[in-house]
Amino acid sequence: MxxxxxxxxxxxxxxxxxxxxxxxxxxxxxxxxxxxxxxxxxxxxxxxxxxxxxxxxxxxxxxxxxxxxxxxTAKLSVQHGLIYDELIGTFSEEDARQYYEANRQAMDWAKSVTGELGIDCGFETRPAYLYAESSTGEQKIEKEFEAYEKLGIPGASLTKQTDLPFPIRTALKLEDQYQFHPVxxxxxxxxxxxxxxxxxxxxxxxxxxxxxxxxxxxxxxxxxxxxxxxxxxxxxxxxxxxxxxRMRVERSYAMTLRGNFNEDMGMYINVESPTRSIRTVLDASGERLLQIGGEGHVSGRHEESTRNNYAKLRDFASSYFGTSEVTHNWSSQDLLPLDxxxxxxxxxxxxxxxxxxxxxxxxxxxxxxxxxxxxxxxxxxxxxxxxxxxxxxxxxxRPKGIGSFIKDNAGVAKELIKGKVTGAEANLDELGLDDGKLVRVEGEKLAAYKDDNGHVTFLKPACTHMGCDVAFNQAERSWDCPCHGSRFSYRGDVLEGPATQPLEQVHPKV
Ligand SMILES: Cc1cc2nc3c(=O)[nH]c(=O)nc-3n(C[C@H](O)[C@H](O)[C@H](O)COP(=O)(O)OP(=O)(O)OC[C@H]3O[C@@H](n4cnc5c(N)ncnc54)[C@H](O)[C@@H]3O)c2cc1C
Ligand code: FES
Structure with a gap:
């Protein structure tokens, strides 16, 4: 890699x-x-x-x-991973149906507004596919298909036929979904x-x-x-x-790449880990690009450099789609309620x-x-x-849902406490160029970023929201909080809430 x-x-x-x-x-x-x-x-x-x-x-x-x-990644779809079987179990069939209807109406509203206002936003109708490569994944997809049938979601079928350039065990295909340019x-x-x-x-x-x-x-x-x-x-x-x-914050990575792609290619997401979310984008210049997303992790918690996540997506595109010509790469985070x-x-x-x-x-x-x-x-x-x-x-x-909700909630509480006390510290001399680490200087724990010229910016590492120690995100050169996802620039400015106050810069004598 x-x-x-x-x-x-x-x-x-x-x-x-x-x-x-x-x-x-x-x-x-x-x-x-x-x-x-x-x-x-x-x-x-x-x-x-x-x-x-x-x-x-x-x-x-x-x-x-x-x-x-x-x-x-701007898929406008009601196929939200393995959601409907889960919602029927946690809430009820009627609630799961309402979730489907609310989202279906929303995406159709976007389509009609695009038409009414004549917005040129690459709006395209495509089938969406949830695919599996393992037998466990296949079983999950079959259960999800049963949920679609219970709810009467139209246009769904199980298939092995896709336009993916690698074999799969099965896919849940859903007709009549959309992709667009949200901005x-x-x-x-x-x-x-x-x-x-x-x-x-x-x-x-x-x-x-x-x-x-x-x-x-x-x-x-x-x-x-x-x-x-x-x-x-x-x-x-x-x-x-x-x-x-009641929410986890997860960061994911995405990129667009040049190559020769099927004009009609569907939108794909797998049920296994690591996630691979795939679609194409029709660029304003008329060129069709491939978009790959995935490599999610809890924000602020990553064992290795976050830049490797881009490399993994690029290598996936290279292995299966024969392209590594990246035009754009970006990452961001979203919030996942426990239920x-x-x-x-x-x-x-x-x-x-x-x-x-x-x-x-x-x-x-x-x-x-x-x-x-x-x-x-x-x-x-x-x-x-x-x-x-x-x-x-x-x-x-429902009773079934309460069990997993409490378990998840206990997990989150544990992680939050852990987030307050962890934060391995390095020596200042271990800090490379264009890198950030938590270091101890004159007995005080500090967040240190060294730029390409060797200049180090020191910040107090306690997130101004609720005090968890931030962790360095190399791909974005930001300090990310593992507790609720606040993000700060290497200078300490707030990039993303819930924090509203910057991290304080300090100037130790080193
Ligand atoms: C990598 C990735 C891929 C995704 N792909 C898809 C997909 O294919 N399909 C799909 O349906 N969804 C997808 N999502 C989810 C979707 O993008 C988000 O759920 C959605 O964009 C969230 O919109 P929002 O308006 O809630 O938040 P945002 O777009 O974040 O808007 C919130 C705004 O509030 C501002 N703000 C924050 N704090 C303050 C404050 N204190 N005062 C004033 N302003 C403030 C922020 O600056 C921001 O502009 C994806 C998410 C990720 C992370
Ligand atoms: S402690 Fe809540 S976002 Fe940092």
């Missing part, structure tokens, strides 16, 4: 589209609805609410669409919402929500609102620790004006659009058919 991914990671989705730019908030303001976070959920909600008769403001901590939505799609929604009067502010990071619904920003200004939508991916304000103890259903709705009891959408388990294209529909209905006082299903305060696990 070779490792030549020294270049700065760059997302295919962010290379090309013109995303409208906005100033940061320069004073305190009043608005009816404030949406915190400009990813697929926040932007779709802004678009849906643009003609509601309410004033709508979007606060984005960085640049619009530069969160997970800009670093996705072209959502940039068009931003323009529409802006024209209808929605106000957008970038580089305007929210710090906290004060009762009943005032959002205080890191820069000291306040947005006085009637209602708040927290669409910041990981909620930046967790009043009761509700979300931190596999997103949290969408009133954030906590007792705060009726604050709503949240999070926990899409790497299927936030359709789930994110569904979430925006649920939230926009709730703030307008309309009933939504899926509000109970996704309610963050749900308590309706």
């Amino acid at each position: 070779t490792n030549d991914f020294k270049n700065e990671p760059s997302s295919y989705w962010l290379d090309g589209p013109q995303i409208p730019e906005f100033a940061s908030l320069g004073g305190s303001i009043k608005t009816d609805i404030v949406i915190v976070g400009g990813g697929i959920v926040g932007i779709t909600a802004a678009y849906l609410l643009r003609n509601s008769g309410r004033s709508v403001t979007v606060l984005e901590g960085g640049r619009l669409l530069h969160g997970t939505t800009g670093y996705t 072209y799609f959502l940039a068009a929604l931003v323009k529409e919402a802006q024209q209808a009067g929605v106000k957008f502010y970038e580089n305007s990071r929210a710090k906290t929500v004060h009762m009943p619904s005032q959002v205080e920003l890191v820069n000291g200004y306040t947005v006085h609102a009637q209602q708040v939508l927290v669409t910041s991916h990981f909620p930046f304000n967790d009043f009761e620790g509700l979300y931190f103890s 596999h259903l997103p949290y969408i709705g009133q954030m906590v009891t007792g705060m009726p004006h604050v709503f949240v959408a999070t926990g899409f388990s790497k299927w936030g294209m359709s789930n994110g659009i569904a979430a925006a529909h649920v939230l926009s209905d709730l703030v307008l006082g309309k009933a939504n058919p899926y509000e109970d299903l996704f309610s963050p305060t749900r308590t309706k696990l």
